[in-house]
Amino acid sequence: MDSMDSSGAMQVFELGERAIVERIREILGNSEIGDDCGLIRIGNEILVVTSDMLHRKTDFPPQMSGYQIGWMSAAASLSDIAAMGATPVGILFAIGLPVETEVGFLDEMIRGISACADQASTKVIGGDVDSHDELTIVGTALGCVNQEKILYRKGARENDFLCVTGSLGGAGAALSLLKDGRRSPVEISRKLFEPVPRVREGRILAESRVVSSAMDISDGLAASLYELSRANEGIGFRIYAEKIPTDPELSQILNPEEILETSLYEGGDLELLFTIPREEIKTLHGEIEFTVIGEVTKRGIIIVKTTPDGRRYVEPLSERGYEHLKERPPRKNYQG
């Protein structure tokens, strides 16, 4: 990294989100900042707190209703709480509203926030409203988890199984179709417009006490694997294209190659990515819906693919996905 003195005139987009966060961490001298949540110890419990900033133009497709914008804002923060295995204990919202916002739209947004909080068995406990040129929502979610059970990004070990909850690609596919002016099957649309944070799954993973690392994949599976690799000082992953669970409805609208691309590189799915020692995998069976998609290796992130005639080959997985404050990806993206 450049020295802090010499780069004063550099602009933030030249650095990108990851380098900026690293820089902030250095200035604060607080190495505890990591993962997506701040941690506060209260006896044997850990309070996890996360703030996510979302904007009308970059984070919400124009077709989204007020209700869905509210829902997604709550879901994005709750997903970070879920990834640490915590039980949500409250949400706060700071909302910057253009003064010409219709009151009915605001009402819908609040109903969406409230509905998403409800389904995660928590509630809105406070917030702030302010005027702003662009609709801006910062959701802050709080959760509690026992210190013996909390899930961190760090902890993955070589040979652990690599798993994801649910199925992938839905949010990304729905967004692609929207941009082409096409409609998605309703199940797919919901993945984009009303994604369900994996709060229950996160808690079960935490209760199991055998999961070695976890995070959500809101920035996309590939980007998350790189993030998880960095959090674990450079361990690697081998994943199998054919094992990646994808939404069954995707085959109605995309070809197999597009489905794989979407599942790997598009954000928005709020599934959890986790690692677990092979011998412990049985403890999760019947508890949650998940799929083993690969394993932890010494280094490198590779994907094993199969040719149409059945031959296996290996490719390095590219590090594409959503990063804030970098030049925008080719397709405008949204992220949870």
Added chain:
Amino acid sequence: MDSMDSSGAMQVFELGERAIVERIREILGNSEIGDDCGLIRIGNEILVVTSDMLHRKTDFPPQMSGYQIGWMSAAASLSDIAAMGATPVGILFAIGLPVETEVGFLDEMIRGISACADQASTKVIGGDVDSHDELTIVGTALGCVNQEKILYRKGARENDFLCVTGSLGGAGAALSLLKDGRRSPVEISRKLFEPVPRVREGRILAESRVVSSAMDISDGLAASLYELSRANEGIGFRIYAEKIPTDPELSQILNPEEILETSLYEGGDLELLFTIPREEIKTLHGEIEFTVIGEVTKRGIIIVKTTPDGRRYVEPLSERGYEHLKERPPRKNYQG
């Protein structure tokens, strides 16, 4: 209030912040939302959490440095924590940065946030960065306080003394001078640019267990008195103009009438306003710097003034001060 169905096409600026917050509270069906903080019970302790959204254009005078912007953002949230008598346990920041922001400016902002957290004996535990057209900062502060000691806005009783900490008018005066292109004495400038949240004072008020209500006056003394009156189901206040403690340096730059106006109606001072039964006032002497400025009455908010020839007269106090999402006050204001 208009029915929610009929007002869908109304725009939010027609309502203003207070009506909007009331509306949100109704939609959420959570009457616990109040004061400036959300509350989470953890055993006998209460976790108080507050989020404040601040913007470059409306909340920070253009002359403010990155360091001061960071400091003030932290101070605004910590002041809400202080007003409940809580001990800060962490701060999070969600920062929306224009992509052309210079890295050196961001560094300074983070240093300002960190310095303000330090002086309140807490630290930054997490956050989020994102790109945004306008610099936007949402600070979320968390604090802990015993349930027997927590300070609420509600609780003031008739005949209680009404008090404020520190001295008023500094932030407002510095802002006025800035707008006129004049410089303030350094002690006054600091009130605007690096206000110190009254964390220590809040804790002492809470520990005393005799304070009947409290809030901060970041939106101005007059506006805060109206707010405190509403929180207490319409009790009133009588305040005495001559008792309002003002920064001594103000007399170098403003006439007595301007000093009073500024102290009553300008926001930005992060002092605490509180009520206390008369017989308990002695418990605070020597503990914190505070002044009795009036008393709690049955109804109405009035100010007692004195003519130059020594005759006392009474005026209703006007409800002026900063309210978000309403037409801007005559002078562009900033608020903490």
